[in-house]
Amino acid sequence: MLFDVICLPSSFRERRRRNLFRAVPDRENGMQIQGEPSFRQSVDLMFNRAVGLMDLSPGLEQKIRVCNSTYTVRFGVRLRGKIETFTGYRSVHSEHMEPVKGGIRYAMSVNQDEVEALAALMTYKCALVETPFGGSKGGLCIDPRAWDVHELELITRRFAYELIKRDLIHPAQNVPAPDMGTGEREMAWIADQYARMNTTDINAKACVTGKPPHAGGIQGRVEATGRGVQYALREFFRHPEDVALAKLSGTLDGKRVVVQGLGNVGYHAAKFLSEEDGCIITAAIERDGALVSDKGLNIEDIHQWMKKHGSIKGYPNATYVEDGAPLLEAECEILIPAAMEGVIHKGNAGGIKAPLIVEAANGPITFGGDEILRAKGTVIIPDMYANAGGVTVSYFEWVKNLSHIRFGRMQRRAEEARHHLLVAELERLSADKGLGWTMSPDFKDKYLRGAGELELVRSGLDDTMRGAYQAMREIWHGRADVEDLRVAAYIVAISRVASTYQSKGL
Numbered sequence: 001m002l003f004d005v006i007c008l009p010s011s012f013r014e015r016r017r018r019n020l021f022r023a024v025p026d027r028e029n030g031m032q033i034q035g036e037p038s039f040r041q042s043v044d045l046m047f048n049r050a051v052g053l054m055d056l057s058p059g060l061e062q063k064i065r066v067c068n069s070t071y072t073v074r075f076g077v078r079l080r081g082k083i084e085t086f087t088g089y090r091s092v093h094s095e096h097m098e099p100v101k102g103g104i105r106y107a108m109s110v111n112q113d114e115v116e117a118l119a120a121l122m123t124y125k126c127a128l129v130e131t132p133f134g135g136s137k138g139g140l141c142i143d144p145r146a147w148d149v150h151e152l153e154l155i156t157r158r159f160a161y162e163l164i165k166r167d168l169i170h171p172a173q174n175v176p177a178p179d180m181g182t183g184e185r186e187m188a189w190i191a192d193q194y195a196r197m198n199t200t201d202i203n204a205k206a207c208v209t210g211k212p213p214h215a216g217g218i219q220g221r222v223e224a225t226g227r228g229v230q231y232a233l234r235e236f237f238r239h240p241e242d243v244a245l246a247k248l249s250g251t252l253d254g255k256r257v258v259v260q261g262l263g264n265v266g267y268h269a270a271k272f273l274s275e276e277d278g279c280i281i282t283a284a285i286e287r288d289g290a291l292v293s294d295k296g297l298n299i300e301d302i303h304q305w306m307k308k309h310g311s312i313k314g315y316p317n318a319t320y321v322e323d324g325a326p327l328l329e330a331e332c333e334i335l336i337p338a339a340m341e342g343v344i345h346k347g348n349a350g351g352i353k354a355p356l357i358v359e360a361a362n363g364p365i366t367f368g369g370d371e372i373l374r375a376k377g378t379v380i381i382p383d384m385y386a387n388a389g390g391v392t393v394s395y396f397e398w399v400k401n402l403s404h405i406r407f408g409r410m411q412r413r414a415e416e417a418r419h420h421l422l423v424a425e426l427e428r429l430s431a432d433k434g435l436g437w438t439m440s441p442d443f444k445d446k447y448l449r450g451a452g453e454l455e456l457v458r459s460g461l462d463d464t465m466r467g468a469y470q471a472m473r474e475i476w477h478g479r480a481d482v483e484d485l486r487v488a489a490y491i492v493a494i495s496r497v498a499s500t501y502q503s504k505g506l
């Protein structure tokens, strides 16, 4: 064995290392990394690590850990002259608060283990960012790129029909949202399907979030998860002691960032961080390769290219690398896995050089990978916090749908009128006293403008991300037995869920 390691050429050793930890299909659990627990087991192990530091009764601990129910549906849709059968899931992890909430994913890798892991993460995420929901998740085994828009609509409406008739989509009981492979379009179809089946439900629009603004959605929802990643990083960099723990210093400006996945979450996070905070995106890893540039990638330009060509291949203004995954181990200050779960594992965690990882995707680091990174001192901003921007703004959308009024509609002009009064009075006093003070037009313009829906959504999201970080930080720095942000996040979330159960008499 030792002889092997010394004598094998490094490329061979590298290949063997990757093979040892490659994802393999498992009949029950879908794709699983060899030698690692499944995604669901990984979440439970992380839960156990935190709960071991808490003082909960074993019964309550178990009640919180388990997934309440998972519904599997198989349905047929007539497509291209024959009946195609699809398998879908909707899992409810915890109903300590209702409705339960969680996205619907479209991918071939969807399986029961995955939706249950994601539903559990939703419970903890909602508790951490104080959105009043239990955790749920859904998924459909489908390659959305294999079907045209009309076919996808038929499939989505049929899947929605199956869930709606069992109250697994319902404004008061179970409210889905977009996830990998789905977006505004699918949510609009689901909302319409619910409205057709519940013609007298005045709150029908609140049955799903992530809808386009013209179909009952809210400004700022599409970008919310990526925006939340940006706010999470900004909050982290407001604390020099935390930044120092990641062996970094200064601000986000000039930090080299590697991002994996340029979908909804990764594209928005990378775009905002590079355009607004001065980060340099040195590599973007996609499913069909990666783009690299030491000077920094133009994310919007790449996004436009991907929209037109369906791939990053052929993009002219960066170096293309066919095998993207090894770039997770590239030199950079911040690594943002924003594609899917299990991409950092026992097989590559040792090679990760980024001192700071922001889990924009759900579960991108396996339990085994997490152990290695923790031992190395890598700081990890955990998924349940880092990507909570989506559910936070979904919460605002749900409230908007239930209140049937756009945020800011009543206050905006009143606020502007009060600001006008103040500015006019200051200008009058300045003129009376001959002081000659004038306000810069830019300041005046910004100050006088009342907050519209988008400003209010951003303000609410920023406040939520700051508040949740403070809650994690108090535990992280306040308790000697808590070594990292993930354990801190779980402790905050589990204690909130436990309090809700306890106040219900459990």
Ligand code: NAD
Binding pocket: 178, 179, 180, 181, 182, 225, 260, 261, 262, 263, 264, 265, 266, 285, 286, 287, 288, 338, 339, 340, 341, 360, 361, 362, 363, 387, 388, 390, 391
């Ligand atoms: P998406 O489908 O919009 O984008 C995923 C991107 O990752 C795609 O561009 C895809 O090509 C790429 N990708 C897939 N496999 C890859 C691989 N092996 N290597 C590199 N790139 C790969 O999905 P999304 O909505 O951006 O979700 C991404 C992650 O964020 C998921 O884990 C999801 O659960 C999580 N998340 C999403 C939201 C949301 O609001 N959309 C909210 C919270 C968490």
